[in-house]
Amino acid sequence: AQSVTQPDIHITVSEGASLELRCNYSYGATPYLFWYVQSPGQGLQLLLKYFSGDTLVQGIKGFEAEFKRSQSSFNLRKPSVHWSDAAEYFCAVVLGGSQGNLIFGKGTKLSVKP
């Protein structure tokens, strides 16, 4: 069955430090890949997405993600974390060509130390 794994439930980084959030997927074909961010009590905001092409994608708020087919991974990175980045981050995948069946990982909560 298709699945998305975010192995880190909670990560704490210092403000200004770099960040990498991990995401692995299990899918027969290359899916469409997404990262969303959710602040407490809010909906989800799209950070970035990968459908095809350049495997390094840039998103909003200074985030980027790299698709690695050989590792079935789509890790999210940011070179310098800001206190406002503290939130829950969800990796999600959908089978290409279909609008539905968006499968989410369990999320990684990011805390930022001053």
Add this chain to the structure above:
Amino acid sequence: GAVVSQHPSWVICKSGTSVKIECRSLDFQATTMFWYRQFPKQSLMLMATSNEGSKATYEQGVEKDKFLINHASLTLSTLTVTSAHPEDSSFYICSAAPGETQYFGPGTRLLVL
């Protein structure tokens, strides 16, 4: 672009009453919208897919008589929680996709007393 709104943002109701939640696509038309439920500290669970002009498609285990979905126009889908009970208390989020990217509403927090 691709803005999705929800109303209300939070609601408190008595057990046994029904609650309607609206989901609107503000700057695009959506023939399909999605309803999710999120429990505290958990990920989103797809409840149903709302289809304009036809019946919604419910995920396994979701009671269609409990969670009524109506998609009456290309910009509006509603979720009605009928005869709500405390176990229905949750965070409900809708989404819509102008293409192959889903954009999410801000969510509705429901508390059933």
